[in-house]
Amino acid sequence: MSRTRAERIEVDVAPERDELLVIRESYDPGWRALVDGEERAIVRADYLFMGVPLHAGERNVVLVFAPRSVRVGVALSAGALLALSVVALGRGRVGARSI
Numbered sequence: 061m062s063r064t065r066a067e068r069i070e071v072d073v074a075p076e077r078d079e080l081l082v083i084r085e086s087y088d089p090g091w092r093a094l095v096d097g098e099e100r101a102i103v104r105a106d107y108l109f110m111g112v113p114l115h116a117g118e119r120n121v122v123l124v125f126a127p128r129s130v131r132v133g134v135a136l137s138a139g140a141l142l143a144l145s146v147v148a149l150g151r152g153r154v155g156a157r158s159i
Contacts, residue, residue: 066125067124067125067126068122068123068124068125069083069085069122069123070120070121070122070123071083071120071121071122071123072118072119072120072121073114073118073119073121074117074118074119075114075115075116075117075119076116077116078113078114078115078116079113079114079116080103080105080111080112080113080114081111081112081113081114081121082105082106082109082110082111083105083109083110083111083112083123084109085109085110085123086108086109086110087102087104087105087108087109087110088125088127089127090125090126090127090128090129091110091123091124091125091126092123092124092125092126093110093112093121093122093123094121094122094123094124095112095114095119095120095121096119096120097120100112100113101113102123110123
């Protein structure tokens with residue numbers, strides 16, 4: 061298992077049969093799982109941890125923490141910055157005309 065950043069976990073596994081990979085990280089709906097590049101559902105394991113169902117064979121599992129609240133916050137911040145830029149540009153033009 062490798063963890064290069066707090067919001068990313070990568071694991072290479074080779075189960076001999078269909079199994080549930082249990083990751084000892086607290087379950088949160090903001091986590092997304094990719095198994096061999098395809099998005100898969102994450103389930104609760106042992107009430108607290110995350111589990112990813114896997115089919116037999118060599119698998120690359122990547123878990124990324126990307127909660128919706130962060131994406132919404134980024135979008136709102138970008139919109140506010142754009143609005144402030146428009147207001148600032150508008151005030152600059154009004155001031156230039158009155159001189």
